[in-house]
Amino acid sequence: SLGVAGRVPHSNHGRTSHQNTLPGELHGDFPVIPKPGSGVATDLLLSQDRMSTALSGATTKVNVAGKYLTFVLGSESYGLQVLKIREIIRLTDITSVPQMPAYVRGVINLRGKIIPVVDLRLKFGLAQAETTERTCIVVVQVAWGSGVKSLMGLVVDDVEEVTNIGSGDIEETPDFGTALDTTYILGMAKVKGKVKTLLDIDKIVTDEAIREAA
Numbered sequence: 183s184l185g186v187a188g189r190v191p192h193s194n195h196g197r198t199s200h201q202n203t204l205p206g207e208l209h210g211d212f213p214v215i216p217k218p219g220s221g222v223a224t225d226l227l228l229s230q231d232r233m234s235t236a237l238s239g240a241t242t243k244v245n246v247a248g249k250y251l252t253f254v255l256g257s258e259s260y261g262l263q264v265l266k267i268r269e270i271i272r273l274t275d276i277t278s279v280p281q282m283p284a285y286v287r288g289v290i291n292l293r294g295k296i297i298p299v300v301d302l303r304l305k306f307g308l309a310q311a312e313t314t315e316r317t318c319i320v321v322v323q324v325a326w327g328s329g330v331k332s333l334m335g336l337v338v339d340d341v342e343e344v345t346n347i348g349s350g351d352i353e354e355t356p357d358f359g360t361a362l363d364t365t366y367i368l369g370m371a372k373v374k375g376k377v378k379t380l381l382d383i384d385k386i387v388t389d390e391a392i393r394e395a396a
Contacts, residue, residue: 299335
C-alpha cells in the first residue's frame with residue numbers, strides 16, 4: 183500500500199503544510215486494384231484522401247486510463263501510475279556510489295532496505311535545481327526485463343495530487359522524429375487545462391547503470 187512520510191500533494195487552494203498522510207484516495211493497493219483513370223479508381227482515391235484527412239485531424243486516445251500521482255520537474259508536470267508507487271518521503275541523506283552516471287544520486291536506507299535513487303531532472307537532461315522544502319523522493323516499484331521487481335527512489339521537485347484520468351483525456355505521444363526515444367511515455371494527459379506527460383517508469387529505469395545500483 184502507498185505510505186507517506188511527511189509529504190502531501192498540494193490542494194487546489196495552494197500549497198499545504200507537511201502532514202503525515204496524503205488524501206484518502208492515496209491509501210490502498212497501490213492494475214483487385216482498379217485501372218488508373220477509371221471511375222472506380224477516382225472514387226477510391228477520393229475516399230482515401232477523405233479518410234487520410236479525417237485521421238490526421240482525429241485525436242487518438244490511449245488506453246492507459248486510471249489513477250496517477252502527478253509531480254513537477256521545473257515548470258512541467260508528469261504523472262506516474264499510482265499502482266507503481268509505494269510511498270513518498272522527504273529528501274534524506276543519499277550515499278553516493280562510485281562510477282555511476284550523474285543521474286544516479288546513490289542509495290538510501292529505507293527502513294533497513296538499501297534502494298537506489300535516481301534524479302529525474304538529470305535523467306531527463308534538465309538543469310540541476312536547488313533543493314527546497316518541497317523536494318522529495320517518490321518510492322516506486324519497478325519491474326526489470328527478467329520479471330524481477332525492486333524498489334527505487336525518484337527525486338522530484340514537488341508532488342501535486344492524485345487524480346483519476348479518463349481515456350478521453352489521454353492522447354498518444356506526438357511524433358518528435360526518429361532520433362528521439364519516446365517509448366517511456368504512456369501518453370499525454372489533459373488535466374485541468376494543462377498537459378501532463380504520463381510516464382512508464384519501467385522503461386525509464388532500464389539502464390544497466392541503474393540495474394547495477396539496484
